[in-house]
Amino acid sequence: MENKMVVFFFLFHLLPLLLSIAGAHRNPIPATFNVLSYGALPNRITDNTKSFLRAWNDACDRAGGGRVLVPKGTYMLGSVVFVGPCNGPVKFVIEGSLEASSYPSKFFIDHWIAFKYVDRLTVGGGGYLLGHGGAAWHYNDCATNRRCRPLPVTMRFDFVTNSKISHIRSINSKNAHFNLFACYNVNMSNIRISAPSDSPNTDGIHIGSSSKIKIENTIISTGDDCISILSGSRDIMVTRVHCGPGHGFSIGSLGGSHNEENVTGIVIQNSTLFGTQNGLRIKTWAPSLPSLASDIMFDDIIMVNVNNPIFIDQQYCPQPPCNWQAQSNVQIRNVTFRKVRGTSSSQIAVKIKCSKHVPCKGINLVNINLVYRGPEGRVSSSCMNVQGKSYGLQLPSGCL
Known part of the structure; x- marks a missing residue:
């Protein structure tokens, strides 16, 4: 009987305790590296770049990672690069505001x-990125000057993998708010982005x-594309995103560089656009080098007063001089617009302008319901050099 009591005590009291201790060793609470402990001062005057870098380096170097x-x-912060690889996952928790020069x-x-060459990075905390773009936008002359000097992207992620960015607010970036290059398996959620509708790039x-x-x-809400997806992008999912003001959701521009990688497996769904310059757009340069954009789905999109709601533009030319006889060599195929509905601010609500050299293939319009109430007449559509089909409700009608 006594032996049974010992076994009973072990099973119901000591064993759970031992298991919890073992679990704590497998998933240790990351050590915290507070930037204040490294000399950072939240006084909007002191340049805190070195303090932030020291905190990052200690968190990154620690076995098992850090926070x-x-x-x-x-906190005033100059241009800074947080570099990996790190010795474990790192959390970068911004509870305050970071202010650019x-x-x-x-x-x-x-x-x-x-952030560069980091695996298992988490950026969040509910804080703000204050870009002070208004002080820099008038220096943006890239539309007319091929030798224009770059302006800083607010937050870049280069070669970042298996990571999460969430609960961050970016205000008035000087250039793009967030840039992802050569990243893999990154989840961005609960981001808030704000800049005036006329803020360039x-x-x-x-x-x-x-x-x-x-x-x-x-x-x-910004002055350019809400989300822009460029060459080499694969398996991209955009869901429950509100865009406006801005230039809409854009794939491209494509075909402007040598050896461009293909774009494939793009899904943009369950999202809204309000008062944007464009809606759902694929754009390629003309003339252009060969590449491919395929297997693209726009699904369950609500539009309110959107110009060019559905737009494939294979003669993209944002600034003159433009050669309207030139043709793109980017093949666009297997693209579906499904359940796109709302109001258009342009009479031509569906505009599919493909290349004579490589006509679009497999373009599907499924249950499109776009209303135009302007002075130019009934809502209409326009299609050139496209092979595709339409299904279900079609307003406007007569394109495919």
């Missing part, structure tokens, strides 16, 4: 805050040469 904490307050001597670089989220990227539950 960089930016407490509440406003408004001095022109600090502008001409391609990043403000960058302030793309919300810019994606290139990346795969398995998910963007969800995000609000983007």
Whole structure:
């Protein structure tokens, strides 16, 4: 009987305790590296770049990873690159506000805050990124000057893998708000992006040469594309994103560079656009080098007063001089627009302008319901050099 009592005590008291201790060793609470402990001062004057870098380096170097904490307050921060690889997962927790420089001597670089070569990175905390774009936008002359100097992207992720970015607010970036390059398996959620509708080149989220990227539950109001997806992008999922003002959801522009990788496996769904310059757009240069954009799905999209709601543009030319006889060599195929509905601010609500050299193939319009109430007449559609089909309700009608 006594032996049974010992066994009973072990099973119900000691065993759970031992298991919890073992679990704690497998999943240790990451050590916290508070930037205040490294000399950071939230006084909006002190340049805290070195303090942030020291905190990052200690968290990154620690076996098992660490947690960089930016407490509440406003911290001036210069251009900085947080570099891996690290010895474990790192959390970068921004509870306060990071403030960029408004001095022109600090502008001409391609990043403000960058993370490079990091695996299992988490960026979040509910804080703010204050880009002070208004001090820099008038320097943006790239539309007319091929030798224009770069302005900093607010937050870059280069060669970042298996990571999460969430609960961050970016305000008035000097260039794009977020840029993902050569990233894999990154989830962005609950992001808030804000810049005026006339702020130049302030793309919300810019994606290139990346795969398995998910963007969800995000609000983007900016002066350029809310989300732009460039060459080399594969398996991109965008869901429950609100865009407006801005230039809409854009794939491209494609075909402007040598050896461009294909774009494939793009899904944009369950999202809304409000008062944007474009809606769902695929754009390629003409003339252009060969590449491919395929297996693209736009599904369950609500539009309110959107110009060019559905737009495939294979003669993209944002600035004159434009050669309207030139043709794109980017093949666009297997693209579906499904359950797209709302109001158009342009009479031509569906515009599919494909290349004579490589006509679009497999374009599907499924249950399209776009209303135009302007002075130019009934809503209409326009299609050129396209092979495809339409199914279900079609307003406007007569395109495919």
